[in-house]
Amino acid sequence: MNKKYIIAFDQGTTSTRTIIFDTQGNIQGISQKELTQHYPEAGWVEHDPNQIYQDQKETFETVLKETGIHSKDIATIGITNQRETTVVWDKETGIPIYNAIVWLDNRTKDICKTLKNDGLGTYVREHTGLVIDAYFSGTKLKWILDHVKGAREKADAGKLLFGTIDSWLIYKFTNGKHHYTDHTNASRTMLYNIKDLKWDDTLLSALDIPKSMLPEVKTSSSSFGHVQYKNIDIPICGVAGDQQAALFGQGGSAEGIAKNTYGTGCFILLNNGKDFVSSKNGLITTLACSLPDQPKNYILEGSIFIGGASIQWLRDKMQLINQVKETEHICNSIPPLKDLYVVPAFAGLGAPYWDANAKGTIYGITLDIGKNEIIKATLESLAYQTKDVINAMEEDSGKPLTWLKVDGGASANNYLMQFQSDLLNVPVDRPKMIEITALGAAMLAGLKAGIWTKQDIETIREVDRIFSPKMDSKTRTQKYTGWLDAIKRTRTINDAQ
Ligand SMILES: Nc1ncnc2c1ncn2[C@@H]1O[C@H](COP(=O)(O)OP(=O)(O)O)[C@@H](O)[C@H]1O
Numbered sequence: 001m002n003k004k005y006i007i008a009f010d011q012g013t014t015s016t017r018t019i020i021f022d023t024q025g026n027i028q029g030i031s032q033k034e035l036t037q038h039y040p041e042a043g044w045v046e047h048d049p050n051q052i053y054q055d056q057k058e059t060f061e062t063v064l065k066e067t068g069i070h071s072k073d074i075a076t077i078g079i080t081n082q083r084e085t086t087v088v089w090d091k092e093t094g095i096p097i098y099n100a101i102v103w104l105d106n107r108t109k110d111i112c113k114t115l116k117n118d119g120l121g122t123y124v125r126e127h128t129g130l131v132i133d134a135y136f137s138g139t140k141l142k143w144i145l146d147h148v149k150g151a152r153e154k155a156d157a158g159k160l161l162f163g164t165i166d167s168w169l170i171y172k173f174t175n176g177k178h179h180y181t182d183h184t185n186a187s188r189t190m191l192y193n194i195k196d197l198k199w200d201d202t203l204l205s206a207l208d209i210p211k212s213m214l215p216e217v218k219t220s221s222s223s224f225g226h227v228q229y230k231n232i233d234i235p236i237c238g239v240a241g242d243q244q245a246a247l248f249g250q251g252g253s254a255e256g257i258a259k260n261t262y263g264t265g266c267f268i269l270l271n272n273g274k275d276f277v278s279s280k281n282g283l284i285t286t287l288a289c290s291l292p293d294q295p296k297n298y299i300l301e302g303s304i305f306i307g308g309a310s311i312q313w314l315r316d317k318m319q320l321i322n323q324v325k326e327t328e329h330i331c332n333s334i335p336p337l338k339d340l341y342v343v344p345a346f347a348g349l350g351a352p353y354w355d356a357n358a359k360g361t362i363y364g365i366t367l368d369i370g371k372n373e374i375i376k377a378t379l380e381s382l383a384y385q386t387k388d389v390i391n392a393m394e395e396d397s398g399k400p401l402t403w404l405k406v407d408g409g410a411s412a413n414n415y416l417m418q419f420q421s422d423l424l425n426v427p428v429d430r431p432k433m434i435e436i437t438a439l440g441a442a443m444l445a446g447l448k449a450g451i452w453t454k455q456d457i458e459t460i461r462e463v464d465r466i467f468s469p470k471m472d473s474k475t476r477t478q479k480y481t482g483w484l485d486a487i488k489r490t491r492t493i494n495d496a497q
């Protein structure tokens with residue numbers, strides 16, 4: 001094999017990146033563009049699908065130019081993406097009929113309420129592993145068909161296609177030749193049966209979605225067509241939703257491995273093995289990256305909607321900081337907080353509460369509280385929300401968590417990582433490679449393309465730092481009890497409204 005590089009397309013909520021790895025898994029080049037967020041109404045979040053494609057193409061071309069690496073030396077491309085975000089486009093022209101409705105958008109909460117009232121909750125949990133929530137693609141797709149003029153007729157006539165961002169990019173980069181997705185992305189639509197690995201007719205009919213719109217679902221490490229660049233065809237050999245890709249990059253194809261990605265949201269995933277376990281504690285069951293010899297592995301996931309986004313809120317809306325990284329120094333420079341909690345339910349609460357109506361709150365303000373304390377409480381909220389999810393995971397899996405692997409932008413924050421370890425009372429293990437999501441996608445592609453074996457990829461991850469718990473158990477219990485009280489009060493206020 002003389003091809004020397006693997007490319008990852010990492011299409012996230014806030015940015016679009018192309019990264020080139022060498023065969024040791026080292027980064028040779030990165031190009032990145034910020035993605036414009038559109039907020040047409042309260043609770044709505046949209047992206048422009050054309051911007052997503054153009055940015056991905058531009059970062060791809062830029063990284064090749066900047067590194068001087070020739071496209072003939074690229075063995076394969078892996079794609080990883082923000083999950084659930086929904087695009088519908090015209091089959092003939094490839095033109096989207098509406099903006100992409102982003103995972104954080106909760107405009108469809110009333111559709112979800114109706115589905116729940118119709119008694120579909122248990123069916124959804126048992127067949128898709130999910131809870132009925134506006135987070136997943138199914139109701140977003142229904143909303144587009146119901147609200148865009150002429151969409152329903154065109155869909156019924158087989159003239160529209162649906163996809164999550166991976167499908168959209170595959171379609172565009174292969175000039176409309178392929179309409180594919182992979183198991184991880186399909187499992188986030190609320191339309192896919194994760195036991196039988198097929199689209200679910202009952203849910204398609206409940207949401208009035210024609211099957212002809214849906215992509216073919218493939219193994220995450222398999223052939224998804226080619227990207228042509230300067231007359232060279234580069235095969236796309238890996239596709240996975242970003243959280244599952246991160247778990248894979250962290251070595252999570254083995255049962256029992258858990259990771260938390262601290263990005264816009266926080267996503268805690270535990271590889272729970274080959275058997276479908278339905279959560280009794282507010283988590284969801286979803287599919288791990290699939291390999292030809294490992295088609296079905298189930299993950300228990302806790303999806304927290306607002307993680308690093310709350311630090312951006314401190315910077316952009318509250319203007320309490322100039323840069324997100326300042327929070328580490330600020331937190332280290334003031335004493336431990338006493339009973340001050342920020343509950344960042346800015347988009348409702350995800351796991352384990354699933355409360356679409358909850359709103360953000362701050363509890364425990366006294367006269368001595370200033371902006372630094374608010375900053376610290378906001379940063380700590382990422383760790384408290386993580387603990388809520390880990391507690392649920394321990395209940396569901398029946399096993400205590402002994403080790404947490406971490407990644408994502410906010411995992412760079414040493415104060416947060418130490419506080420997380422203290423609160424969970426387990427070591428928190430941060431890898432040297434911060435682009436672990438992209439690396440996971442590259443690994444999936446590299447496996448299929450014959451660049452790496454399973455043994456090779458096990459040796460790529462290296463530890464940067466392990467944070468060990470230092471907090472005494474009394475303080476830990478006091479702090480967490482205060483958090484649970486703040487959550488209870490938040491939810492009581494909203495119930496009363
Ligand atoms: N040093 C830091 N301390 C706290 N939060 C941070 C820090 N660096 C980045 N973040 C947060 O991490 C998020 C970006 O992480 P990233 O993994 O790139 O997110 P995404 O993939 O969701 O776009 C932002 O929300 C930002 O506020």
Ligand SMILES: O=P(O)(O)OC[C@H](O)CO
Nearest residue numbers: 012013082083103263264
């Ligand atoms: O783009 P990220 O990294 O914020 O991830 C978003 C998740 O995939 C949503 O489920």
